[in-house]
Structures are given as C-alpha cells and as structure tokens.
Amino acid sequence: MTLESQSSDAMGWPSHGGQGTALLQRFGLPTDHGYEDVSANLNPNGPPPWVAGVLQERIAGLSRYPAPDYAPAREAIAAQNGVQPEQVLLTNGGAEAIFLAAALHAGGQALILTPSFGEYARACSAHRLEITSYPLQAPYFTCEPATLLEQAACVDVVFVCRPNNPTGTLISLDTIKTLLAHTQPAGTHVVVDEAFIDLSLDEEALTPLLAQYPHLILLRSMTKFYTLPGIRLGYVMASATMINRLAVYQPPWSVNHLAAELVPSLLADNAFAEKTRQWLTSEQPRMNRELLALGLEVVPSHTCFFLVRPGGVQQRNGISSALLFERLLCRGMLTRHTYSFTGLEGAWLRLALRDKDANNRLLKVLNDCLC
Numbered sequence: 001m002t003l004e005s006q007s008s009d010a011m012g013w014p015s016h017g018g019q020g021t022a023l024l025q026r027f028g029l030p031t032d033h034g035y036e037d038v039s040a041n042l043n044p045n046g047p048p049p050w051v052a053g054v055l056q057e058r059i060a061g062l063s064r065y066p067a068p069d070y071a072p073a074r075e076a077i078a079a080q081n082g083v084q085p086e087q088v089l090l091t092n093g094g095a096e097a098i099f100l101a102a103a104l105h106a107g108g109q110a111l112i113l114t115p116s117f118g119e120y121a122r123a124c125s126a127h128r129l130e131i132t133s134y135p136l137q138a139p140y141f142t143c144e145p146a147t148l149l150e151q152a153a154c155v156d157v158v159f160v161c162r163p164n165n166p167t168g169t170l171i172s173l174d175t176i177k178t179l180l181a182h183t184q185p186a187g188t189h190v191v192v193d194e195a196f197i198d199l200s201l202d203e204e205a206l207t208p209l210l211a212q213y214p215h216l217i218l219l220r221s222m223t224k225f226y227t228l229p230g231i232r233l234g235y236v237m238a239s240a241t242m243i244n245r246l247a248v249y250q251p252p253w254s255v256n257h258l259a260a261e262l263v264p265s266l267l268a269d270n271a272f273a274e275k276t277r278q279w280l281t282s283e284q285p286r287m288n289r290e291l292l293a294l295g296l297e298v299v300p301s302h303t304c305f306f307l308v309r310p311g312g313v314q315q316r317n318g319i320s321s322a323l324l325f326e327r328l329l330c331r332g333m334l335t336r337h338t339y340s341f342t343g344l345e346g347a348w349l350r351l352a353l354r355d356k357d358a359n360n361r362l363l364k365v366l367n368d369c370l371c
Ligand SMILES: Cc1ncc(COP(=O)(O)O)c(C=O)c1O
Pocket: 092, 093, 094, 095, 096, 117, 161, 165, 193, 195, 196, 220, 221, 222, 223, 224, 229, 232, 233, 234
C-alpha cells in the first residue's frame, strides 16, 4: 500500500473520485440522498451518440480473440499523432499504461512530482521502485526547473502529469525540453502522462519530441475526452524499441475486442472533437472567472477541472475545505476531496467542468455554501 492510499484509508476517505455511497455514509446521509457528481473529470459532451450502436454491431466479435497486435487501432492512433504504428501500444486504459511504465523500471528509482495522480506511486510501489517526491511549489504548484533537474539526474524514471491532475497546471514545453536534454546522457526515462492533453486549452502535445528523445514515454487515455471510463482505452507512444520493451509486461489481449474496434471511429469523429473544443473554450475561462468572483482561491488551470479552496481575496467567514465539501454534499454536489493527494492533505477541493447549466447549478450551490 502506498503512503497516499494509507493516509486516505486511515482518514476513512475513499482514495478515488466518485464513490458517493462511501461518502454519504461517512457524513451520515441517507443512501438515497441525491447528488450531482462534480468529482469525475470527464468530458460532459460524451460519449459520442453513435458509440452504443457500433458496440451493438460489433458484439458478435466477442466470440473470437482480438487480433493481438490491434493493428487497425494502432494505425489510426499513429496516423492521428504523426508517428509510426510500431511506436504505439494499445492499453487497457491509461492506468495500464502507467503500470507498464512502472514495470519496465521494476526495482529502480522513480521521481514523482507531487501533488499528482496517485496511481504513479501505486504502480511504482507494486513494482518495488523506490520513490522520491519532487514537491511542486507554492502557491500554485509550479515547477522550479533547477531542483527538478538535480533530482531527475539521480533516478531511473521521472513521472510527469501534463496537464497535472489534480492541479490543472501545465509544465511548460521549455521545462520539458530542458528535462529531456538533461536526462538523456544519464539514460533516465521521462514518462509524461498526457491523459488530459486533448482537454487542455493550450494543447501542446509532446508527440513531436519523440523523434528527438528516445527516452521519452508518452501515456494517453481515451477515457476522459470520450467519456468512456467503462470501456478501458489508453495507449503509449514511444520509440519502437521502447514499445517492444513495454509490451513484454502486458498480458495478452489486454484490450477487449469492443474497445479496440471503437478506436478508429472515435479518432475520426471530428464533429465531436470540435464540439468539445467549443465547450472548453467558452466554459473553462467563464468558470474560472465565476469561481474567483465567489471569493474562492483558484489554481490557474489549463484543463477541464479546477483546484479551489475557500479563502481567496474576498474571503467569507473563513470556512475550511472540509466543511465546504460537507456543505456541498449535503446540498447535492459531490466534489473531489484531496486527502488522497500527497501534498494537499484535504486542503483543497477539485471541481470538474461540466456543461453550462450544470456549471451554473454548482455556482449557485457554492454561493449558498460560502455564505
Ligand atoms: C492523470 C491520469 N492519468 C491516467 C488516468 C487513468 O485513466 P484511465 O481511466 O484511462 O485508466 C487518470 C484517471 O483519472 C488520470 O487522472
């Protein structure tokens, strides 16, 4: 068990988002207490409406094993990202990609930027990596390159989440390039989790850097953008050599037939991508402004969620994040607590961006809870 899950378990907080039943119980609320889920960072525009029909059409294929190389899916991903199919490994969600990256470095040393997604630490612990943390700096979780480079030189692998969950911050392209140049001679691998890059306002995916830096490993999830957490789709992009090394650790047929069949059609759905972009471009800055106007402290976010806490410039009666979480839940809004994130220890709440009406409902309830 990692330090993160230990601490969250010890406090009785579930270690992931959602999990409303456990939280209702924790706060003594009835099991039928209604709530909206503001804790899950999923694109509210999805899944694309045609997905159910395609799954239905392809259901007969469940009686056969999927082709183990998932060629059509990998070719579609490669074409979209401007890499070769040999540079793509299809995975059972972004989570499997994280565990494969950890498996590749089993028994070694890992540097993890914190606060960040807890599965890096869990995967590293599962594969006996010794973990060092690089704490992102106050007040808004920025990265100070000199210290990062110093620490990165001493490990086998660095895990970076970009944009970062739960802060929504984005390490600059320059810092990433410096990190890559600095780690190349020592052979330190740099794993960048881009699970939210297609839900980022300043989308600057690192794919073009793969040609120059063979020690770069990019992890992607198709869960967030396409609102398909149940289908389990993700992938890794890296050099062909690195992909072969990672594939050794992947169980055969790790991605099911229905998931693999969806990939080319999902990537071809330009109308869905455009609708999502329009929503993000209008709702993200608007919510940022509105949350600030409520007097909350808001970490500058580059993506579809916000890390907030009471106590901004127009602080109102100084309530804690824990109390705000409880008030919101009582009034039917389930937000993401941050007890399970090393370096946050519950001091902040994470709010997912949803559609305009849902965002407005949250603002109204927040306003009531802050009064
Ligand atoms: C940063 C990050 N990476 C990866 C994942 C896992 O994604 P998936 O559901 O595709 O396994 C998550 C899920 O919350 C995440 O936040």
